[in-house]
Every structure is written in C-alpha cells, then in structure tokens.
Amino acid sequence: MKDFVRVGVIGLGQRGLWVIRETLLPNEKYRVTAVCDLYADRVEQAQKTVTDMGAPAPFGTTDYREILTREDVDAVLVMCSWETHVSVSVAALRAGKPVGMEVGGAYSVEECWKLVRAQEETGTPFMFLENCCYGRREMMVMNMVDHGLLGDVVHCNGAYEHDLRYEISYGKELRHYRLRNYIHRNCENYPTHELGPIAQILRINRGNRMLYLTSTASCARGLHTYIVEKKADDTELLHTVFRQGDVVTTVIKCAGGETIRLTLGTTLPRFYSRNFTVCGTRGMYEENSDSVFLDCEEHIQCEWNWKKQQCGNADRYAEQYDHPVWKKFLSDGVRGGHGGMDWLVYSEFADCLLEDRPFPIDVYDAAAWMVITPLSEASIARGSAPVDIPDFTNGAWMEE
Numbered sequence: 001m002k003d004f005v006r007v008g009v010i011g012l013g014q015r016g017l018w019v020i021r022e023t024l025l026p027n028e029k030y031r032v033t034a035v036c037d038l039y040a041d042r043v044e045q046a047q048k049t050v051t052d053m054g055a056p057a058p059f060g061t062t063d064y065r066e067i068l069t070r071e072d073v074d075a076v077l078v079m080c081s082w083e084t085h086v087s088v089s090v091a092a093l094r095a096g097k098p099v100g101m102e103v104g105g106a107y108s109v110e111e112c113w114k115l116v117r118a119q120e121e122t123g124t125p126f127m128f129l130e131n132c133c134y135g136r137r138e139m140m141v142m143n144m145v146d147h148g149l150l151g152d153v154v155h156c157n158g159a160y161e162h163d164l165r166y167e168i169s170y171g172k173e174l175r176h177y178r179l180r181n182y183i184h185r186n187c188e189n190y191p192t193h194e195l196g197p198i199a200q201i202l203r204i205n206r207g208n209r210m211l212y213l214t215s216t217a218s219c220a221r222g223l224h225t226y227i228v229e230k231k232a233d234d235t236e237l238l239h240t241v242f243r244q245g246d247v248v249t250t251v252i253k254c255a256g257g258e259t260i261r262l263t264l265g266t267t268l269p270r271f272y273s274r275n276f277t278v279c280g281t282r283g284m285y286e287e288n289s290d291s292v293f294l295d296c297e298e299h300i301q302c303e304w305n306w307k308k309q310q311c312g313n314a315d316r317y318a319e320q321y322d323h324p325v326w327k328k329f330l331s332d333g334v335r336g337g338h339g340g341m342d343w344l345v346y347s348e349f350a351d352c353l354l355e356d357r358p359f360p361i362d363v364y365d366a367a368a369w370m371v372i373t374p375l376s377e378a379s380i381a382r383g384s385a386p387v388d389i390p391d392f393t394n395g396a397w398m399e400e
Contacts, residue, residue, distance in 0.1 A: 002074075005350045008034035008059075008067035008097075010088055011080030012042040013176065015102060019079065019346070020046060022337040025053045029350035033072045034059040037080075039175065064088055068095040075353060077129075078102060081177040082189075086111045089126070090118040098125040100349045101366065103192045105373025109390060112367035116392050119363040127349050127359035128366035130196040132274065134344035137314065138197035139323035141278050141285045145201050147321070149294070151282030153201060158194025159263040159275035165226040168267065169237065182244040186217050187377035188264050189244070192369040194274050196361070198260055201278060205364050205393055207400035208256045215376035216384045217245025222267035242267075250376050252389070255397075262372070290314045367392040 007030055009016055016037070024030040035046040035058050043060040051057050059070065064080075067073055068091060075098040078089050082104035089101045106112050119126045132138060144150055164178065171179025181189055202208050220242045227237055246267045252260040263275065276287040283294035289311050322330070329340060336343025352359050368389070375387045391397060 002354065004029050004031050005353050006031045006033045006072055006074045007100075008036065008070065008073040008076045009046070010036045010064045010067060010076055010078050010092075011102075012037035012039075012046045013079070013081075014174075016079040017042075017046060017049060018337060019077070019342060021049050021053070023342045023346050024077075025050065025055060026335065027343070027347065027350070029347060029354070031055070032058050034061070034067045034070055036061050036064045036067050038062055065091065068092055068097055073097065075100065075125075075349075082181065083107060083177065086115050090114055093118040093122050093124040093126060096122065096124055098353055100127050100129050100346070102129050103131075103190075103196075104370070105187070105189050105191055106367075106370040108374050109371055111374075112371045112390070112392065116363055116367050125353065125359060126363045126366070127352065128192075128196075128361045128363070128369070129345050129349065130192050130361055130365075130369070131338055131341040131345045132193045133196045133200060133361060134325070134341045134348075135197065135276075136318075136322070136326050136339065137285070137287060137290070138276060139326055140314075140318055140321050141276070142197070142201050143323045144285070144292075144317070144321045145278065145280070149283065149321070150278060150280030150285070151295075153258060153278055153280045155259045155261070155279040156198040156201065157261045157263070157275050157277035158198050159265065159273055160190045160193050161263060161265040161270055161273045161275060163268070163270055163272070164266040165223060165269075166230075168223060169227055169231055169234075172237075182223065182242050182267070183240060184243060185377060186220075186243040186245055186248075186380055187373050188215060188248050188250045188262055189373055190264060190266075191250070191262055191372040191376075194262050194276070195260070195369050195372060196365075197276060198278075199365065199369060202254060202256065202258055202260070203400065204254070205368060205397045207397065208254055208258075209391055209393075209397045210260070210368060210389045211253050211255055212386045212388050213250055213252045213372065213375055213379060214384050214386050215248060215250040215379040217249075217380045218247040220245050220267070222246045226267075245380075248376065248380070250372065250379075252372075285314070292317045364392050364396075 076092045078101045092099045248264040250262040334340040379387045
C-alpha cells in the first residue's frame with residue numbers, strides 16, 4: 001500500500017498556492033504531481049513553488065480536463081472559483097478521480113443535486129474540505145456536547161465576519177471572483193465555515209436535518225464608502241451599484257427543534273469572527289469571549305459579575321475537553337495554516353484515501369451546507385420569506 005497520495009491541484013489563486021506551500025508540500029502524505037489554473041502565470045508560479053521546496057516539478061496546464069486523464073494523479077483538490085467548484089468536481093468524479101473540494105456557496109439547488117448524483121452514480125470518493133470543522137475550539141465544544149456537559153443543544157450561532165473590503169474592491173487587479181459576486185448577488189455567500197461545525201454538533205444528516213430558512217439583508221453601503229475613500233480613481237467601480245447587503249442574517253429551523261443563526265458581514269470595518277456559539281440546557285460556549293458558562297451554583301451567584309470573573313475561561317476547560325484529535329496534534333506539534341485546521345483537514349483526506357475508509361464530511365454535507373447560499377438569495381428576494389431546504393439524503397438522515 002502506498003503511504004502518500006499523488007494530487008492534482010485545480011485552482012492556483014490565493015487559496016491554492018497557500019495550501020500547496022503551507023500544507024501539501026510539508027506533509028509526507030502528499031505529492032503534488034499536477035497543477036492547473038486558467039492563468040498561465042499562476043501555473044508557472046505553482047510549479048516554481050514546488051521546485052523551490054525541493055520536489056520535482058509538477059505537470060502544469062490551463063485545462064483541468066488534462067489532469068483528469070493522468071495516471072500520476074490519484075486524486076484532485078478543487079480550489080478554483082466558487083462558480084466552477086461543482087462543475088469541476090462533477091467532472092472529476094465521473095472521471096473516477098477522488099475529490100477534495102474546497103468550500104464556497106452553491107449557485108443553485110440543482111447544482112447541489114448534480115454533485116450528489118455524480119457521487120452516488122460513480123461511487124468515487126468525495127470529501128468537502130471544510131477546515132473550520134477541525135478548529136480547536138469547535139472540536140473541543142463538540143467533545144463537550146458529546147460528554148453531555150452543555151445538556152441538550154437548542155440553538156447555535158455562527159458567522160463569517162471578516163473585513164474583505166480590500167480583496168473585493170481590488171478584485172480586478174487580484175483576479176478574484178468575489179467582486180463580481182458582490183456586484184450581482186445578495187445572499188449568504190459563504191456559509192460553510194460557520195455552519196459546518198454547527199451541523200456536526202447538531203448531527204445534521206445523521207439523525208437530524210435542516211428544514212427551512214429565512215434570510216434578511218441590510219442595505220449595501222460599506223463597499224461604496226470604502227471605494228470613495230481608498231479607490232476613487234477607479235471611476236467604473238466608483239459608480240458601481242453593489243447588490244450584496246453589508247450584513248446578512250439567516251435563521252434555520254431543524255427537524256429536532258433546534259435553531260441556527262448565521263451572519264455574513266464582510267464589507268464593514270470589524271474584527272474577524274466566526275461567532276461560534278452553542279447554547280444548551282446546562283450551559284453554553286461563546287467564541288467572541290472564548291468562554292464556557294455552565295449552569296451551576298457558582299455561576300448563578302455571580303451572573304451579573306461573570307464577565308469580570310470568568311470571561312475568557314475556555315483554556316481551563318481545554319485541559320480536560322480538548323478533542324482527542326487536537327490533544328495528539330498539540331503533542332506532535334501544530335503545523336499548517338489557519339492555526340492548524342488546514343493540516344488536519346488535508347491529513348484526514350489523505351488518511352481516508354490511503355486507509356480506504358469513509359470521509360467524515362461527505363457529499364451530502366457539502367450539498368446541505370452549500371445550498372444555504374441560493375436558498376438565502378431566494379428568501380431575501382422574496383422579502384425574507386421562508387424557503388424549504390431539500391433533503392439530499394432522500395430520508396437517510398433519519399438513520400443515525
């Protein structure tokens with residue numbers, strides 16, 4: 001049995017090059033044998049990145065279909081634009097190449113069904129590479145929930161709150177797809193970072209499912225203000241009307257009765273947050289203060305002074321409740337980008353392939369999490385009307 005996976009990387013923008021340099025090349029479980037991007041200079045840059053780190057130059061192309069026919073590619077990693085994630089992944093699945101697909105929202109419900117059908121019809125392995133599911137605090141809280149420390153979970157918050165005004169406003173120069181999305185769409189466009197860990201805690205597709213959602217968007221002011229102040233010489237962009245609301249709030253109802261609130265905020269000045277919050281009958285965890293609050297006499301007595309006395313106390317609970325995956329990771333040495341999350345998710349992808357075991361984040365998870373984007377778009381367009389969420393498992397979610 002081989003002890004490494006030969007991968008073709010499709011999409012060499014900011015994310016693709018970062019993953020190659022920080023996660024794939026230093027990881028003995030990977031060999032980068034092929035790279036692809038629509039822009040030839042990015043292909044050359046990726047090849048140079050590989051050779052500069054002492055590995056053989058990978059095959060390079062601007063046509064991803066060439067990678068799907070290569071015998072020296074065991075699996076493909078799809079990191080291209082949001083618009084092409086699904087179509088490239090479907091082509092790879094039908095070519096028999098196992099797929100690791102990076103995150104992003106879908107563009108239609110049918111697109112999600114196409115992904116599910118392709119995987120079901122071919123049986124080709126597929127993993128959704130949601131790195132936030134491997135965040136240290138997210139996994140710690142999941143472990144705490146499994147141990148019953150928070151009681152029955154009834155509500156969760158999640159967010160993608162990240163000041164992306166520069167990246168969006170300089171989309172033409174950076175050749176980044178976010179700009180065209182913010183001009184033409186108004187939706188929860190990046191739901192999976194916040195939703196993924198919550199879906200795992202709530203056992204979505206594994207005894208529970210999301211039933212329907214409502215979404216509301218604020219007006220769009222942030223990007224225009226930023227462009228006036230920082231990029232006024234770009235007369236075309238200065239007069240562009242952006243559809244994407246500055247803050248989008250989505251509320252999801254689950255079959256088990258739980259609720260989920262997602263917030264997208266990427267066009268206003270702010271600190272980074274995924275606002276990961278889990279509320280149960282015996283306690284809660286809140287990311288922004290990095291705090292655990294448990295229902296015990298000590299906390300009840302100091303409820304009003306709790307912020308002064310206990311705020312930021314999660315490290316104390318980590319000593320006992322860090323997830324076993326993270327306990328081992330910490331002892332071995334944290335590596336890779338995004339605080340180690342990238343290393344863990346990509347190591348899991350390789351391990352599952354090498355050991356021939358099921359992926360923990362499958363095509364049904366990908367479809368359920370990505371479909372929030374087009375459904376939120378429909379809800380906003382209809383005045384925040386409720387929109388049903390499809391059951392991509394066709395009833396199999398009831399089997400835990």
